[in-house]
Amino acid sequence: MWNYCPSCASPEIQFDGSHRFFCPACGFVYYHNTAAATGCVIRTGQGILLLIRGEEPAKGKLDLPGGFVDPGEGALEGLRRELREEIGWVPPEQGTNFTLFASFPNVYPYKNITYNTCDMFFALDAPGLTERDLRLEAGEIGGFRFVEGRDIRMEDLAFESTRRALNAYLEIYGS
Numbered sequence: 001m002w003n004y005c006p007s008c009a010s011p012e013i014q015f016d017g018s019h020r021f022f023c024p025a026c027g028f029v030y031y032h033n034t035a036a037a038t039g040c041v042i043r044t045g046q047g048i049l050l051l052i053r054g055e056e057p058a059k060g061k062l063d064l065p066g067g068f069v070d071p072g073e074g075a076l077e078g079l080r081r082e083l084r085e086e087i088g089w090v091p092p093e094q095g096t097n098f099t100l101f102a103s104f105p106n107v108y109p110y111k112n113i114t115y116n117t118c119d120m121f122f123a124l125d126a127p128g129l130t131e132r133d134l135r136l137e138a139g140e141i142g143g144f145r146f147v148e149g150r151d152i153r154m155e156d157l158a159f160e161s162t163r164r165a166l167n168a169y170l171e172i173y174g175s
């Protein structure tokens with residue numbers, strides 16, 4: 001990630017291969033810590049909502065709604081914000097039950113930086129949700145599909161963590 005120390009510009013900066021940068025010249029330390037992220041399996045009357053990624057990484061591949069948790073947010077707060085931004089739909093605050101059913105690590109390469117994430121996956125039942133409720137975020141989202149669980153082609157998914165999550169979902173909730 002860095003060839004020179006961002007603090008003193010020394011080329012001696014060391015990386016432990018995992019997440020710690022250390023500069024022996026000035027003592028600079030940076031932990032490139034795991035980032036929190038969410039994904040949501042929304043089951044509607046027409047199947048599970050999958051989004052087509054409009055941008056890299058994995059442009060054109062299928063993904064679940066969700067994304068990085070911002071500083072200052074809790075996981076569900078971040079997920080609700082992502083739903084609002086990505087699909088223009090959020091379930092009501094009252095009486096909505098997001099169920100955390102799985103968590104897997106993911107690797108997210110973006111513009112020459114690799115982010116390690118801890119993805120948390122939530123299940124949500126929204127039987128009345130239809131395409132008329134969706135307003136997709138221009139650019140970020142290329143489109144959407146409603147797919148029955150058994151018809152999801154795992155190779156069409158963008159990320160390994162999403163594949164593992166959907167497999168876990170289908171085992172727990174059925175297809």
Ligand SMILES: [Zn+2]
Nearest residue numbers: 005008023026
């Ligand atoms: Zn330094």
